[in-house]
Amino acid sequence: MTENVHEEPTHEEPTHEEPTHEAPTHEAPTHEAPIELLRPEKVASKPTISLHLLVKNGGGVVGRLLDNVGPYIDEVSAVLNDTTDDTKQILTERSARHGLLFSCREVTAKSNPEHYILDTEESYRIGQSLVGEEYKGSFTEDMMLVDWSAVRNLSHRGHCDWTLFLDADDVVADPECLPGLCALLGERGHDLATSVYHYRRNLVGQVAGSAFRERLFRNVPYITWTEKIHEYPFGATRPVHIDGNLIVTDMKDSQGAGLRIPDRNFKTLYYHARRLGWEATRPRNLLYLGMEAKGTMPALADRVLALYLERTHKSNRMEERAWAMCMRGEIDELAGRFSHASNRYREALKEHPGAKAAYRLCRSAYKDGDWKTVVDAYDLGVSHEGRVQLYDDGSVYRDASKILVAESLLRLGRNQEALALCKEAVVAFPQNEALKRLHGRISKICSVKEGP
Numbered sequence: 001m002t003e004n005v006h007e008e009p010t011h012e013e014p015t016h017e018e019p020t021h022e023a024p025t026h027e028a029p030t031h032e033a034p035i036e037l038l039r040p041e042k043v044a045s046k047p048t049i050s051l052h053l054l055v056k057n058g059g060g061v062v063g064r065l066l067d068n069v070g071p072y073i074d075e076v077s078a079v080l081n082d083t084t085d086d087t088k089q090i091l092t093e094r095s096a097r098h099g100l101l102f103s104c105r106e107v108t109a110k111s112n113p114e115h116y117i118l119d120t121e122e123s124y125r126i127g128q129s130l131v132g133e134e135y136k137g138s139f140t141e142d143m144m145l146v147d148w149s150a151v152r153n154l155s156h157r158g159h160c161d162w163t164l165f166l167d168a169d170d171v172v173a174d175p176e177c178l179p180g181l182c183a184l185l186g187e188r189g190h191d192l193a194t195s196v197y198h199y200r201r202n203l204v205g206q207v208a209g210s211a212f213r214e215r216l217f218r219n220v221p222y223i224t225w226t227e228k229i230h231e232y233p234f235g236a237t238r239p240v241h242i243d244g245n246l247i248v249t250d251m252k253d254s255q256g257a258g259l260r261i262p263d264r265n266f267k268t269l270y271y272h273a274r275r276l277g278w279e280a281t282r283p284r285n286l287l288y289l290g291m292e293a294k295g296t297m298p299a300l301a302d303r304v305l306a307l308y309l310e311r312t313h314k315s316n317r318m319e320e321r322a323w324a325m326c327m328r329g330e331i332d333e334l335a336g337r338f339s340h341a342s343n344r345y346r347e348a349l350k351e352h353p354g355a356k357a358a359y360r361l362c363r364s365a366y367k368d369g370d371w372k373t374v375v376d377a378y379d380l381g382v383s384h385e386g387r388v389q390l391y392d393d394g395s396v397y398r399d400a401s402k403i404l405v406a407e408s409l410l411r412l413g414r415n416q417e418a419l420a421l422c423k424e425a426v427v428a429f430p431q432n433e434a435l436k437r438l439h440g441r442i443s444k445i446c447s448v449k450e451g452p
Contacts, residue, residue: 047182050075050101050158050219051166054151058168059085061254063094068171069164070098072178077158079151081107085255087168105155109143115151117271119144119261127274130307133300135270138262146268149225156225161186163219165233169254173247181245182216192217192236194390195246206396206428215246229268230288266292273304283311287320290327298331322352323391326360338368345377355384359397366404374408399428403435406442415446 051073055062066076076095080087088104095102109116117123119140145151156163162182166172185193193216200209217223217233226234261267269289273281281289286308293301305324312321329344345361348354358381365373378401385398402425409418422439429435 042180045183046179047162047186048075048160049073049162049164049178049182049216050077050160051164052152052156052158053078053091053166053168054081054148055079055083055087055168056081057083057085057087057255057259059087059090059255061169061251062087063090065166065168065170066091066094066098066100069166069175069178070094070100072175073098073100073164075101075158075160076103077155077163078102078104079107079155080104081145081151082109101159103155103158107145107151107154109145112151112154113143115145115147116143117146118142119267124267124271124274126271127277129274130278131299131303133297135297137267140261142261144261144264144267146271147228149227149231152225152231157219160219163217163233165215165217166248167250167254169251170248171251173249174245177245181242185216185240188240190238190240191220191223192233192239193242193246194239195242195248196244198247198249200250202396206399212241212390213248215242215248227285228272229265263292263296266296278307283308283315283317284320286311287324290324294327294331295334298334302328302331318352319354319390322348322354322357325351326357329357329360329364333364333367338364342368342370342373349380353380353384354387354389354391355381355398356389356391358384359401362401362404366408371408371411375405375412378402378405396428399425402428403438406438410442410445415442418442419446 049072051066051069053062053065053076055078076091078088078091083106088106091104092102107115119142121135121137121139124135124137162185164178172178181193185191192214194212195215196210197213197215198207198210201207214232217236222237223233223235225231266289269285269292273285273289278286286304290301290305290308293304305328308324309321315321325344325348329341329348332338332341332344341364342361345357345364348357349361358377362374362377362381365371365377378398381398381401402421406418406422406425409415409421419439419442422435422442426432426435426439
């Protein structure tokens, strides 16, 4: 386990009636040497752990989750929202099988109407637009949950020393680390831990989306859930990054995911931003709204992200700001403004020297025909991969960039370098026929250049 300890930033002053807490920004963490955690049977004083779940129709996956972590926890505390399948029955049975305490709270629009809105076009006309936009989405004309932290707070305390936060379709690669990890966190005085979360994979199973996510926190009154969506436990005074233990993968195979209201995340963020007023919307939610809107409402997303950057220019959220700059670059790329996109990515690299911005610069420069920048940006991305990065996309983006760099090296006359990098890309993507053809073409050019 590599620990990366940081202090929590100063929070903003309240500007409206809702909670004003921001998540830690995790900037400039320190590093400690890797530590081998004790196995459960060797932990002298084993802390108790409660698994907290918020589930909708997760009957097809919750059994797997409890079999995965059940031997290492003591309790399951679940909130079931709008659930119509056998999730509760399976949770009850599996908890009994593993000897776990089990408590459950069921939430619906009827039982908790204050946390729901009607998913109809009129709901998203409340308040003011930001750039004159009119949201013309797909509407279900049904009730939609729009306050995820509120329903989590209805039932998350449990009776244990620590709370483990997972989704029903998550799988923990190393659940046996939990007892030793909680013991170590307690010894060192930490009250919240974030760990690596793989939330997206490509068609061949390679990680294509990775970040740090809050996973473990002390069962204390000052830590509660916050934010309407993309909720997280807030209030920790000594959080820590765990790099190398408690690795979680979102399997994305819950039936409940298929029942989600279309554009649920965007709708929730957009509804609250219009209702509260854009100036009163907290920066973190502006960032998430930009992320949700950049593919379908680019003008809105660009303005939202610009507003986020304006409001955080004196903050210590360097990596978050770099992420916002990258998203603005992606909007430019989608519009074919490749030079503008490259400038956005350069701005992001100045703000926070992360691999994500470098590989995006590599891509936009390739589209712009700037071959030298493609190569330089790739080298920069590789050099930055050793940094702790909360917003990462995994090694697949480095491997994909090798294809662009190989072509660029070829155009720069650096044929042998192009061939070597192309070979590496073929190893990473062995089924890619276009890549195989590129490798053949570069091999032929190299053999002709070298002669008999």
